[in-house]
Amino acid sequence: MIKAGIVGATGYTGSELLRLLALHPDVEVSVVTSRSEAGKAVADRFPHLRAYNDLNFTDPSVDTLAQCDVVFFATPHGVAQAMMPEFIDSGLKVIDLSADFRLKNADLWASWYNQPHGCPELIEQAVYGLPEVNREAIKAASLIACPGCYPTAIQLGFLPLLENKLVDTGRLIADAKSGASGAGRGANVGTLLAECADSFKAYGASGHRHSPEIRQGLNSFSGEDVALTFVPHLLPMIRGIEATLYAELTTELSLENIQAIYEKRYENEPFVDVMPLGSHPETRSVKGSNYCRIALHKQADSNTIIVLSVIDNLVKGASGQAVQNMNLMFGLEEHAGINQVPLMP
């Protein structure tokens, strides 16, 4: 059994890792750290894990974690950067779910996170963990920068358009909506049920931290600098991201042809589902699962292609994708532990 450690397991991505790994056939979680909860039983904090987890939280320590084969960081930004050199030196494989190693440009990172990058020397080595793009590199990696939730839904939606140079990259629009679990498990007035249930709003409309990560990916797909307008919104629900993407077609290809390109691009991808023309993917159709579902639309007399893309922000947008990366790194079945039927209704 592969031994896994989880740093910062009291948040949603940490608990979701615990849920997915609980039944993973090849992995056992052996260390779960939390400064604030050290000494307490995981199952007391997370009653849904009763019968599945008998560990106690411990303080994060390199020595303890070094006994693992793989360590997941489910921490706020900045934490992984500080501990990473020791971990990498000790030969551990590390999968970082935070934003710490996603951007290839340390200065850009610093400008969005208002602090210097704490470990620029490992940025180059970090592999961006989007299997649909970097599967081979992931297999060989020691350090994975797991993509953000919005970036996953948006990149997978735009990918075939950009790789095939089908659209004007000068004005891409991503109107994205996320459930409240995306804001994390911190005590916060803005995400109280009484504040955000039965309501809806945009946020970060003048600029959001996920923008540079998304643009970095889109640039690499298209081979040029794209212009992207990205507006996130807060949904009155728990899990799920929907991204509605707009781009101007520069091709004569019909929608059916573009549909075929999408189907071809993703035909061997176990977790990307290109739905039939006319479909409108619901976030609940991926709830609790690692799927990304995509559908294409075009309106009469219009040159604008519309891509609808949905994921579960905590699974394909975080912990499920992290497990998918781990499976690739260790040569396991890619769907091991994440072969879960979405929960409907």
Next chain:
Amino acid sequence: MIKAGIVGATGYTGSELLRLLALHPDVEVSVVTSRSEAGKAVADRFPHLRAYNDLNFTDPSVDTLAQCDVVFFATPHGVAQAMMPEFIDSGLKVIDLSADFRLKNADLWASWYNQPHGCPELIEQAVYGLPEVNREAIKAASLIACPGCYPTAIQLGFLPLLENKLVDTGRLIADAKSGASGAGRGANVGTLLAECADSFKAYGASGHRHSPEIRQGLNSFSGEDVALTFVPHLLPMIRGIEATLYAELTTELSLENIQAIYEKRYENEPFVDVMPLGSHPETRSVKGSNYCRIALHKQADSNTIIVLSVIDNLVKGASGQAVQNMNLMFGLEEHAGINQVPLMP
């Protein structure tokens, strides 16, 4: 007291009219019709109206309704067209909340509603009831075509940009989201709580009936044919519409200048609130009220202006706007009966 009749009062726009008119100082509801509920007490069907309404539903009849000063149609499309000639002939003022008289082109109407227009001779006479655009015409009108919910939020959001020719009209995008009450009160699997709570999706992405109404309005503001991509989405909540609008600026004006144009355009509008730069209007900030709140954004290194517009789909998007129209038609205070503080939380 002005006597009001409501045709088809068992749906949400009908019951919302009853709520708003219950405390209107100058109006009393004297006839409430419903074929399916004729003979039953309104307050039995709508317990929230106990103590505010002691009427029974009656069958719709021109004779009974002709005793009113004003009649509201809160019916599915097609119903108002059939009854309208008699009503207009009898000198009644009519406010139609359905889609029957919104489009000026009867053939266009027929193509979107899959049936011939039942009363094309009255289309020209019908005034489109958006007070921010047609206030004077509304005051003199006998027949008001009350705007749809999406069209209200989107038109008010785009209006100053188009009137002032600040944007490229060749690629307008409206990504709009509505609460489930927008789908009406009919028994329908798709809007069951267990089907659409805790989930989110786009619908009608290849073309939606509200598109021609919106385009008709945007065309009139800009004086030319606009190209609009409109994608509606279903929110897991009851009331509220948010529209996030995207347009390419063709002006050198700064965001602050554009903000000033918006503030100027709406400074005398009692129900349009241009929020300060940096704001993100929430749908709950207008819940139960007749307000439309608007905020502007622009991202770094981008030429795309982002307009955020929120309304309560049942008030400014339907019944509140209908009352606003009635107030104008009868020379009452424009905010009479609709001066309601939004319900928060």
Next chain:
Amino acid sequence: MIKAGIVGATGYTGSELLRLLALHPDVEVSVVTSRSEAGKAVADRFPHLRAYNDLNFTDPSVDTLAQCDVVFFATPHGVAQAMMPEFIDSGLKVIDLSADFRLKNADLWASWYNQPHGCPELIEQAVYGLPEVNREAIKAASLIACPGCYPTAIQLGFLPLLENKLVDTGRLIADAKSGASGAGRGANVGTLLAECADSFKAYGASGHRHSPEIRQGLNSFSGEDVALTFVPHLLPMIRGIEATLYAELTTELSLENIQAIYEKRYENEPFVDVMPLGSHPETRSVKGSNYCRIALHKQADSNTIIVLSVIDNLVKGASGQAVQNMNLMFGLEEHAGINQVPLMP
């Protein structure tokens, strides 16, 4: 115009007072205090109040507040006790929405709130602000202890049974459920949307602070010490309390007779609605309004009477009831400012 001050207006009961008083015909809010928000505009913190409130929050000071005619405390427990003597000495009328003066026994208060009572000398003078029981005393009072939300729903539900000695007081059961706004607006992990939406649970099942207040009331109605089991639950919604009450009948009276007793008891109460037999009151039927709706049931071959009682926890359970008390204290129309039709849907 009566001048009102609100101490601690950043929470839900405070903002609800602002909503209700904004359109009160005889009252203007002239002072709004908040230590944390002093200097900021009320309408910036509460965008739904834009156009209805142009005040800034100020630091709470007796001098400033003493210029008011009435002061509302919308503060956590303990705050009102500390400031109360000075306020009462200066001749102000005070309405305290917190728990500070509800219990007549200072020791009992101290044992449930884990601190000594800070102002025992004013307890006797404080009038418990349940108009259906204490209307005349309220009219003459200087200091009102406004009832809690659960206590309001439960007391109004049990009142006619106990006053008329129709049930065994040795085993009363109140199974009560509250929306999340009842937990207040503080940052708290437990009431995050992602924690309590789409879920339901009991809490405080071994004993809850509202128990002694409820028992104190029930004792006074029945003239003897009742035994009450009270279990609160957290609903995945914003506003509303439903209490399902169970008691063993000790009378031969039929359900119809008991219904008649309820109707008689409340026939002159403007805000208590005894619904027809067979009804099941919904919390939404009172949303945003000051009503309490009550319905009675009894099952075949059973001696247990079931009382269903619903209120809006922020209105009849807090701020609406506070305004009702104020109206009585100042000789205004009892429904002034709180004659609001519930918001449905």
Next chain:
Amino acid sequence: MIKAGIVGATGYTGSELLRLLALHPDVEVSVVTSRSEAGKAVADRFPHLRAYNDLNFTDPSVDTLAQCDVVFFATPHGVAQAMMPEFIDSGLKVIDLSADFRLKNADLWASWYNQPHGCPELIEQAVYGLPEVNREAIKAASLIACPGCYPTAIQLGFLPLLENKLVDTGRLIADAKSGASGAGRGANVGTLLAECADSFKAYGASGHRHSPEIRQGLNSFSGEDVALTFVPHLLPMIRGIEATLYAELTTELSLENIQAIYEKRYENEPFVDVMPLGSHPETRSVKGSNYCRIALHKQADSNTIIVLSVIDNLVKGASGQAVQNMNLMFGLEEHAGINQVPLMP
């Protein structure tokens, strides 16, 4: 592989069976029937099952279904009664999730369902599928009457109290709350999101069809006729039942002793979790899983024991329990296919 058929698979219990059986190691679903959807692909109706199910719905026919090893009825009441004799004659094992064979008294059934029982001759043979009570009988059964959702939560909660004669059976109270999926997937105004979200109410308070089933179970546990008041409520959420149970203790045993009795009673039960004293089980802690979690409480100076019991109404309250029964009937691992970690948040 065991071949399973599902009759009436377009509702929630049917689709939940499809979800659970999709990954069952020993079972494959080979026939899925629906009169209304015959000929259509299951995955078109249920996009969450894309990649997990390539069947088409077929018309229900005994011949087709007779090729299965086990048939599940996920139908409205009455359907299973009509088809059952042929199925049993042909040697099939049948698990009926409807109410058709739960009551041992055909007349009682007829009086609650307003129609004669269609197959009284098989009632005696039917085994009530509550494994915690009838495990051995289930193993040998051909026909299982799978318990209802409320009855499961309530019976498991009361069971140790009644078996051990610890309470007065003359006044048991079950205040139960269910998510909207419990009302099924039929088009119905009352369970529209806009009707039941952000609201809460009791229903069936004068008598509900699940009462006789619950009483039948409680009678058998206690060996005498119990008196039960059962009030169901509708929660504004999708999945989950919580039952708060009240009973008068007739024993001197301490709460700790009673806790020990519960722990002992359920120590070998794979799907019943007696939580530590002081716990308040949340419905989300069992979401998507087959667990029932139970906690006990008692308030100061009170003789009333409070039992909190939660299940997922579609899993332990329906389809998961059906699979548990099937596993027992076929000698499989009892948790096969239903060893799912609850989905949190």
